Amino acid sequence: MTKQHIKVITSVERRRHWSREEKERVVAAALEPGTVVSDVARSAGIHVSQLFRWRKELCQISTPALPPFVPIEVDGVATT
Numbered sequence: 001m002t003k004q005h006i007k008v009i010t011s012v013e014r015r016r017h018w019s020r021e022e023k024e025r026v027v028a029a030a031l032e033p034g035t036v037v038s039d040v041a042r043s044a045g046i047h048v049s050q051l052f053r054w055r056k057e058l059c060q061i062s063t064p065a066l067p068p069f070v071p072i073e074v075d076g077v078a079t080t
Contacts, residue, residue, distance in 0.1 A: 016045075023054045023057075023058060024058060026040060026041075026044045026046070026051065026054065027051070027054050027055050027058050027059070030051055030055065031055075037051060037052075
């Protein structure tokens with residue numbers, strides 16, 4: 001006869017929903033000079049990849065949408 005291990009689950013672990021303010025606080029802590037990102041993630045109870053994803057989302061610089069090429073017209077060409 002073999003022994004079997006049985007795992008008893010007593011509660012349901014649910015995903016945590018983070019507010020934007022909470023995400024900004026954790027990302028700001030990770031951006032401090034001399035801070036180890038994995039330590040910040042561990043203290044917040046998240047995986048370091050989640051922290052990098054939040055940082056990417058929150059630190060995106062919005063650039064104005066400009067077309068890649070802007071047509072120009074030249075009336076006269078100066079010659080030497």
